[in-house]
Every structure is written in structure tokens, then in C-alpha cells.
Amino acid sequence: MSESEAPESAASRCGLVALIGRPNVGKTTLLNRLVGEKLAATTRRPHTTRNRILGIVTEGQDQIVLMDTPGIDTERTQLVNRVLNRTASHALADADLVCFLVEAGQFNPGDERIEATIRDSGRPALLVINKVDQFRAKEELLPFIEARMAAFDYAGVVPLSARTGSNLEGLIAEVRQRLPQGPFLYDPEQLSDRPxxxxxxxxxxxxxxxxxxxxxxxxxxxxxxxxxxxxxxxxxxxxxxxxxxxxxxxxxxxxxxxxxxxxxxxxxxxxxxxxxxxxxxxxxxxxxxxxxxxxxxxxxxxxxxx
Ligand SMILES: Nc1nc2c(ncn2[C@@H]2O[C@H](COP(=O)(O)OP(=O)(O)OP(=O)(O)O)[C@@H](O)[C@H]2O)c(=O)[nH]1
Ligand SMILES: [Mg+2]
Missing domain, CATH: 3.30.300.20 (K homology (KH) domain)
Known part of the structure; x- marks a missing residue:
């Protein structure tokens, strides 16, 4: 932050937080929930999101600029998919913090590849375990978390349900702690960059x-x-x-x-x-x-x- 900035912005924090994950893990559902309004489409089908969409959450002196991204799918080679993957990797490169979304209890080769990409990016990442509402064997979540922590040095782990809204506050708290100091990028009233x-x-x-x-x-x-x-x-x-x-x-x-x-x-x-x-x-x-x-x-x- 430059020294010429207004003193009132000195205490504020603001960061770009990328929501990254396989198609269909619930990134956009989480974005809409966190912002509190429907900004973008969510469906049962993979590949619903086509663009990087910003959702802005401002609380007190903190502004979280969430970047929703298309689900990363490295198996498809069609032009549209390559473009979607690129959009996601640019968001990763721009992020101050990554939220890596996975489905509770599931970790497949697609997730593994994304985890490797996050590791290569050098960005700090939170592991966000979504859809815990449909994961019956809650006690099995612990070994799942341990396995992930052994594979990568996550800054934190947050189990939640974007659908029911359970533990969203846990995620907000983890993200707020890790925002860099700096002035707000958006007007506190603004919810999205999209018209x-x-x-x-x-x-x-x-x-x-x-x-x-x-x-x-x-x-x-x-x-x-x-x-x-x-x-x-x-x-x-x-x-x-x-x-x-x-x-x-x-x-x-x-x-x-x-x-x-x-x-x-x-x-x-x-x-x-x-x-x-x-x-x-x-x-x-x-x-x-x-x-x-x-x-x-x-x-x-x-x-x-x-
Ligand atoms: N049970 C359950 N379903 C969820 C949860 N979050 C999202 N879903 C469902 O998962 C499906 C995919 O959600 P999206 O938010 O569109 O997933 P996405 O990760 O944005 O998918 P892409 O845009 O295709 O990459 C939808 O049917 C959601 O309703 C959750 O916490 N629990
Ligand atoms: Mg989506």
C-alpha cells in the first residue's frame, strides 16, 4: 500500500478470493449464498459457469472479492473447454487466496490435478469441503481431511454446505483473517461486477x-x-x-x-x-x-x- 493513501483506508482489508474446483462441486451456489443474491446460474449439470463472475462481500472494514470460475475439466479438449479452463487458471493467478472446493468424501483424479495446479501457483489455499449435508458418515470426514492435509499444506479446512448455508460463517471468518491490508476495490454497496x-x-x-x-x-x-x-x-x-x-x-x-x-x-x-x-x-x-x-x-x- 502506498503511503499517500487516505488514512481511513489504512485499517481496511481487501482481497481477491478465487473459487476453484471441478465442475458441479457447488462453486456458484456458494458464491450466490455468500453474496446473498442470485448472481449466476447453478444447475445439476457440470459446466454451468462460463465466465469469471465477481461477487463482493463487504463486512465492516473487510471486503472479500470472490471470483467464481468455470469448473476445471482437463479431460475435454473442445475449444470452449480450453477457454473455460484458461479463465479459471487466470483467476488462480490473480488470487490473494484460493478456496479449493471439493465434494465431501470425494477426491478423484480431477481434484488431484487441480490440487497440483494450486500447489504450482504458490497461492495460499483453503480446502472447502462442500455438500456436507449429503455426507452421511460424518466421522469419515476426519480421515478425508487428514489425507488432504498430508498431500498439501492448506492454510485451513472448512466443511460446509452451500445449499443449506451451514458453516458459511466459518468460511467468512477464515477468509477475513487472510485478507491483505488495502483499500476496497469496490463500492461497499456493490454486489457484483456484472450488470x-x-x-x-x-x-x-x-x-x-x-x-x-x-x-x-x-x-x-x-x-x-x-x-x-x-x-x-x-x-x-x-x-x-x-x-x-x-x-x-x-x-x-x-x-x-x-x-x-x-x-x-x-x-x-x-x-x-x-x-x-x-x-x-x-x-x-x-x-x-x-x-x-x-x-x-x-x-x-x-x-x-x-
Ligand atoms: N446437496 C448439496 N448440493 C449442493 C450443494 N451446493 C451445491 N449443490 C448442488 O450441486 C449442483 C452444482 O452446483 P453449482 O453451484 O452449479 O456447481 P459449480 O461448481 O458452480 O459447477 P460448474 O459451474 O459447472 O463448474 C447443483 O445442483 C447444486 O444445487 C450443497 O451444499 N449440498
Ligand atoms: Mg458454476
Whole structure:
């Protein structure tokens, strides 16, 4: 910290905290919980998160800037996956502290590779053991923790449940202790670096993934094309992008029924987000092989900007 900084910032602490882990371990659920608002989509499916998303938690003199990241999957080689992995590793490089999320009682080769990457990064890391609510044999958690501590010198271990919210305060306390001194990076009122439009796209995408079976892979994207706030209602036009005609048919469903349900569920979430009535119009468009196209990835905001 430079000596010219205002004295009132001298006591404050602020740090970048990366949420890193395999797909589907609950990183975004944890982010939304810690911030107290739904910032980004969470689903049962792996590869839900596509971008680095900041969530900001300010308590007293401390500001925690959480970086949610796409789940790291080193087995897939498709362009979109390479981009997602890169986004996660850049977040790791920028972090003051890493929260390495794993699922209680599970540690597979994917986790091992991520642990090795964290070790190589030289960043201090907390092992965050999520989903303890569904881990019945709680006494088995101890050997699990011991094995991890033997493998890597974690700064701390925090078992919690992002879904039920149990022991979130334990994580906050561990993180706060390790924040570097420095001025806040964001206004204390601010919760995210993402505009409402992004959050709206995430809610539509979440609704879509929840209403689709396994037949449409995660290669769907949502883009809000028009947004107008009128006195009583917000009108939102959004496009759902798929890669193939067959996928378009699946998203629309028989007689348009599925698309209608996707829209209804998303509208309810959007009305909660905006606190007003929403008219949502959804269209499905085919953009062939967008997950392999660097330009399309950039246009969708998936190729990161640092
Ligand atoms: N039982 C239980 N389920 C959880 C918990 N936290 C998250 N989940 C579920 O795990 C699934 C994945 O959650 P996400 O938050 O989308 O996981 P993620 O790590 O962000 O996944 P990617 O974005 O794909 O990397 C969802 O179905 C969540 O509801 C938890 O504490 N307990
Ligand atoms: Mg996620």
C-alpha cells in the first residue's frame, strides 16, 4: 500500500478470493449464498459457469472479492473447454487466496490435478469441503481431511454446505483473517461486477438447462437483445442459441410447450430480481458450432477479457 493513501483506508482489508474446483462441486451456489443474491446460474449439470463472475462481500472494514470460475475439466479438449479452463487458471493467478472446493468424501483424479495446479501457483489455499449435508458418515470426514492435509499444506479446512448455508460463517471468518491490508476495490454497496442484463441471461439459461434432459448438451447460450423499462413493466427480448436444428426443436418442444415453461420459470426469477413485472420474449436461433468458434465465444462474453 502506498503511503499517500487516505488514512481511513489504512485499517481496511481487501482481497481477491478465487473459487476453484471441478465442475458441479457447488462453486456458484456458494458464491450466490455468500453474496446473498442470485448472481449466476447453478444447475445439476457440470459446466454451468462460463465466465469469471465477481461477487463482493463487504463486512465492516473487510471486503472479500470472490471470483467464481468455470469448473476445471482437463479431460475435454473442445475449444470452449480450453477457454473455460484458461479463465479459471487466470483467476488462480490473480488470487490473494484460493478456496479449493471439493465434494465431501470425494477426491478423484480431477481434484488431484487441480490440487497440483494450486500447489504450482504458490497461492495460499483453503480446502472447502462442500455438500456436507449429503455426507452421511460424518466421522469419515476426519480421515478425508487428514489425507488432504498430508498431500498439501492448506492454510485451513472448512466443511460446509452451500445449499443449506451451514458453516458459511466459518468460511467468512477464515477468509477475513487472510485478507491483505488495502483499500476496497469496490463500492461497499456493490454486489457484483456484472450488470443486470448478465444476471437476466443467467436466469434464462438456468431455466433452460433445468427444463432440458440430457439430449441437449451444455452448448446453449442466451443473449438479451432488447431491454426496455416501461412505467409498469420491463420488456426483455432474449435469444437462445443452439448449435443444431435438432436442438432447436428440442428446446421449443411439442407445440412450443417446453419453451413456454422455460419462459415462465425464468420470468418469475426475473421479476424477483428486478422487483417489477416482466414481459419476456424468447426466440431460439441456430448458430452452427458456436462452441468451436472463437468469434462466437467472444461475442457471447465467454472468451474472457482480463
Ligand atoms: N446437496 C448439496 N448440493 C449442493 C450443494 N451446493 C451445491 N449443490 C448442488 O450441486 C449442483 C452444482 O452446483 P453449482 O453451484 O452449479 O456447481 P459449480 O461448481 O458452480 O459447477 P460448474 O459451474 O459447472 O463448474 C447443483 O445442483 C447444486 O444445487 C450443497 O451444499 N449440498
Ligand atoms: Mg458454476
Amino acid at each position: 443486470e442484463r448478465f444476471r437476466a441471461e443467467e436466469m434464462i439459461r438456468e431455466s433452460m438447462l433445468e427444463h432440458l434432459g440430457q439430449e441437449v448438451p451444455y452448448s446453449v447460450a442466451v443473449r438479451v437483445e432488447d431491454w426496455s423499462d416501461e412505467p409498469r413493466t420491463t420488456h426483455i427480448d432474449a435469444v437462445i442459441l443452439v448449435e443444431r436444428d435438432s436442438q432447436k426443436g428440442i428446446v421449443i418442444g411439442k407445440g412450443g410447450q417446453r419453451l413456454k415453461r422455460i419462459g415462465q420459470a425464468a420470468r418469475i426469477q426475473l421479476e424477483q430480481l428486478l422487483g417489477r413485472k416482466v414481459m419476456l420474449r424468447l426466440t431460439v436461433r441456430v448458430e452452427p458450432d458456436w462452441t468451436c468458434n472463437p468469434r462466437a465465444l467472444r461475442e457471447l462474453g465467454i472468451e474472457e477479457s482480463r
